[in-house]
Amino acid sequence: DAGVTQSPTHLIKTRGQQVTLRCSPKSGHDTVSWYQQALGQGPQFIFQYYEEEERQRGNFPDRFSGHQFPNYSSELNVNALLLGDSALYLCASSLMVDTQYFGPGTRLTVL
Amino acid sequence: AQSVAQPEDQVNVAEGNPLTVKCTYSVSGNPYLFWYVQYPNRGLQFLLKYITGDNLVKGSYGFEAEFNKSQTSFHLKKPSALVSDSALYFCAVRGSGGGSYIPTFGRGTSLIVHP
Numbered sequence: 001d002a003g004v005t006q007s008p009t010h011l012i013k014t015r016g017q018q019v020t021l022r023c024s025p026k027s028g029h030d031t032v033s034w035y036q037q038a039l040g041q042g043p044q045f046i047f048q049y050y051e052e053e054e055r056q057r058g059n060f061p062d063r064f065s066g067h068q069f070p071n072y073s074s075e076l077n078v079n080a081l082l083l084g085d086s087a088l089y090l091c092a093s094s095l096m097v098d099t100q101y102f103g104p105g106t107r108l109t110v111l
Numbered sequence: 112a113q114s115v116a117q118p119e120d121q122v123n124v125a126e127g128n129p130l131t132v133k134c135t136y137s138v139s140g141n142p143y144l145f146w147y148v149q150y151p152n153r154g155l156q157f158l159l160k161y162i163t164g165d166n167l168v169k170g171s172y173g174f175e176a177e178f179n180k181s182q183t184s185f186h187l188k189k190p191s192a193l194v195s196d197s198a199l200y201f202c203a204v205r206g207s208g209g210g211s212y213i214p215t216f217g218r219g220t221s222l223i224v225h226p
Binding site: 040042044045048058090100107 | 115152153154155156201213215216217
């Protein structure tokens with residue numbers, strides 16, 4: 001039984017560019033949440049998707065957007081990248097509001 | 112608003128000794144509490160959770176945590192530490208109702224187990 005998977009593992013972009021990160025949830029899970037983890041910090045909640053709709057959103061600007069597909073997989077898009085967007089981006093999946101299980105993350109570096 | 116405090120940035124313990132990683136929380140209503148572990152350049156791995164019931168919760172890899180409602184604490188413990196337990200540990204809390212089911216994480220505590 002595959003756990004949560006994310007792609008790519010690492011990504012390097014320059015300021016102003018756009019990036020798309022992908023996540024496949026654990027089998028049987030229908031809810032996907034995205035987090036940003038800066039160096040030395042705990043994960044900060046970006047948003048959560050359920051039934052292909054954004055159900056809840058954290059304190060992140062509109063440059064951060066997402067999507068959930070019918071197979072429950074999800075994408076995180078970030079536009080107009082800033083140096084401060086450099087972080088580990090974590091995807092977590094759950095069955096509705098049950099315990100969240102995390103993927104390995106995507107390390108984004110903005111130069 | 113809900114919050115988590117992990118008062119120690121780093122905990123050092125000798126292999127074979129008991130370990131404790133501290134966590135206190137603030138949340139409206141009954142808490143759901145979680146511990147996760149993160150190894151370098153990896154995602155968070157679920158260890159254990161408290162929802163209701165027995166205040167002592169047992170989890171993966173010999174870890175356990177004790178829920179103390181009066182002290183609003185949920186400390187992580189292990190009777191005998193291993194060098195391989197060295198990692199970053201995160202405590203998280205969320206409320207049991209009210210519309211928000213998103214956990215809030217602490218800043219993390221680095222556990223270093225010395226041989």
